[in-house]
Amino acid sequence: MQAALSFYGTAVGKKMVVAVTGLFLFLFLLIHMLGNLQLFAGPEALNHYAAFLHSKPVLVWGFRVLVAGAFALHILATLQLFLQNLGARPVPYRVKRTVEIDYSSRTMIWSGPLVLLFLLYHLLHLTVGSVHPDFSAGDVYRNVVTAFSLWPVAAVYIGANLLLGFHLKHGLWSWFQTLGLAHPRYNRWRNCFAWLLALLLATGNIAMPVAVLAGWVD
Amino acid sequence: MKLTLHIWRQRDRGDRGRFVTYRLDDVSPHMSFLEMLDVLNEQLVGRGEEPVAFDHDCREGICGACGVVINGLPHGGFPGTTTCQLHMRHFQDGDEITVEPWRSKAFPVIKDLVVDRSALDRIAQAGGFISVRTGSAPEANSVPGPKEAADLAMDAAECIGCGACVAACPNGAAMLFTAAKISHLGLLPQGQPERERRARNMVSAMQREGFGACTNYRECEAACPKRISINFIARMNRDFLKASLLHGRERGGKRQAR
Ligand code: HEM
Ligand code: FES
Numbered sequence: 001m002q003a004a005l006s007f008y009g010t011a012v013g014k015k016m017v018v019a020v021t022g023l024f025l026f027l028f029l030l031i032h033m034l035g036n037l038q039l040f041a042g043p044e045a046l047n048h049y050a051a052f053l054h055s056k057p058v059l060v061w062g063f064r065v066l067v068a069g070a071f072a073l074h075i076l077a078t079l080q081l082f083l084q085n086l087g088a089r090p091v092p093y094r095v096k097r098t099v100e101i102d103y104s105s106r107t108m109i110w111s112g113p114l115v116l117l118f119l120l121y122h123l124l125h126l127t128v129g130s131v132h133p134d135f136s137a138g139d140v141y142r143n144v145v146t147a148f149s150l151w152p153v154a155a156v157y158i159g160a161n162l163l164l165g166f167h168l169k170h171g172l173w174s175w176f177q178t179l180g181l182a183h184p185r186y187n188r189w190r191n192c193f194a195w196l197l198a199l200l201l202a203t204g205n206i207a208m209p210v211a212v213l214a215g216w217v218d
Numbered sequence: 219m220k221l222t223l224h225i226w227r228q229r230d231r232g233d234r235g236r237f238v239t240y241r242l243d244d245v246s247p248h249m250s251f252l253e254m255l256d257v258l259n260e261q262l263v264g265r266g267e268e269p270v271a272f273d274h275d276c277r278e279g280i281c282g283a284c285g286v287v288i289n290g291l292p293h294g295g296f297p298g299t300t301t302c303q304l305h306m307r308h309f310q311d312g313d314e315i316t317v318e319p320w321r322s323k324a325f326p327v328i329k330d331l332v333v334d335r336s337a338l339d340r341i342a343q344a345g346g347f348i349s350v351r352t353g354s355a356p357e358a359n360s361v362p363g364p365k366e367a368a369d370l371a372m373d374a375a376e377c378i379g380c381g382a383c384v385a386a387c388p389n390g391a392a393m394l395f396t397a398a399k400i401s402h403l404g405l406l407p408q409g410q411p412e413r414e415r416r417a418r419n420m421v422s423a424m425q426r427e428g429f430g431a432c433t434n435y436r437e438c439e440a441a442c443p444k445r446i447s448i449n450f451i452a453r454m455n456r457d458f459l460k461a462s463l464l465h466g467r468e469r470g471g472k473r474q475a476r
């Protein structure tokens with residue numbers, strides 16, 4: 001306990017908690033996406049998959065608890081680090097230029113909370129159904145198609161997943177660096193890896209609202 | 219050439235400080251940045267004003283004393299260059315130049331452009347040493363070590379402790395400095411006995427000084443006048459993780475009751 005506290009008491013320790021929980025959340029999202037892509041296989045496939053999940057409450061609730069825990073730790077640690085950073089430069093520079101920072105890395109602290117807001121909406125929308133205009137429990141396929149037929153809803157899903165892609169483009173690269181996985185021989189692949197997986201997740205998720213809007217799925 | 223300088227002036231730690239604008243008419247492009255400030259100071263003293271205080275010592279890029287932020291970048295942002303090695307030929311006639319001290323909670327301004335960087339010394343004291351027996355110098359070749367590790371240790375050892383990494387980091391983190399010091403000793407055979415303790419103690423010391431946390435922006439690496447790589451930060455993280463996981467667990471040398 002003492003050891004865990006002194007580990008978490010340092011910026012490096014907190015950052016490692018962010019990295020491990022971030023990777024876990026990413027892996028969850030990947031599985032979630034692969035499952036949902038059965039939208040393209042038709043109503044039976046998707047509804048059958050949903051029914052299968054609901055017949056395994058231990059599995060579903062186990063995942064929910066783990067994901068919620070990972071979210072809580074991820075947010076707690078990033079918030080603490082953010083506050084630490086705010087305090088580290090009480091007098092700002094009058095002129096400050098940067099050389100390496102890109103859009104993704106600069107906006108982590110905004111893309112994260114926005115994704116969280118979206119997630120809450122998404123849960124009320126397609127899990128609970130309370131903000132869905134025409135929700136019928138069990139018919140996941142229909143719920144998704146009617147939801148995305150409204151272009152503002154589809155736009156929110158597309159926008160949120162673009163943000164998530166940016167979050168992951170920096171996050172997945174960061175993941176290696178934070179956990180000390182660096183070697184000149186492999187370093188250039190870390191960025192490719194981050195780009196590829198961020199793109200994979202974002203396009204996979206965005207494909208669904210786009211397909212409904214375009215009328216490829218109905 | 220003619221220059222307009224906006225320089226941070228602050229009487230002492232308690233003073234709030236302000237920018238003051240100065241004009242210089244006769245700057246030679248062959249001067250170093252510090253020589254340009256010397257010329258300004260001669261004029262100020264001639265007019266009976268207080269000269270601009272700035273830190274410097276070797277003026278050849280090896281002591282790490284001379285850091286200031288020039289137009290928004292530490293040491294002016296030229297690759298592998300300290301302020302004392304920066305020449306005025308990189309500027310143009312008529313340029314406006316803003317000169318500020320390092321800004322960090324851990325580096326209080328002492329006067330004008332001079333900051334107190336002893337926070338870095340305290341991090342080094344927490345683990346930047348090896349325990350050696352005193353006595354006559356040992357035979358140089360009696361401790362074998364791989365050439366690659368020695369080269370890498372030398373790359374880390376190039377850190378002159380100037381603090382540009384902290385000044386450049388949008389979070390005011392001191393990761394690159396600390397990582398360089400941890401790696402420099404951790405790569406050498408003589409640094410092994412304290413390796414894990416060193417990583418834990420120096421990372422904790424960094425926390426106590428009020429520096430920020432790394433978000434992998436890589437600004438430190440770009441600002442470092444010795445071009446030290448953030449690979450050392452990954453190495454520090456690795457050492458710290460290992461030390462934290464294994465801390466106090468290495469007691470399996472005797473058969474234990476189950
Ligand atoms: C939706 C799921 C999310 C995933 C998959 C995810 C993934 C990641 C990953 C992999 C990292 C990099 C860890 C590292 O620095 O080594 C990261 C960092 C971060 N995340 Fe998330 N994250 C998610 C949601 C959030 C949320 C909801 C927030 C905020 C409320 C957030 C805020 C941050 C911040 C501030 C960082 C640190 C950025 C930095 O150090 O530059 N993330 N995330
Ligand atoms: S004065 Fe020594 S490094 Fe510049």
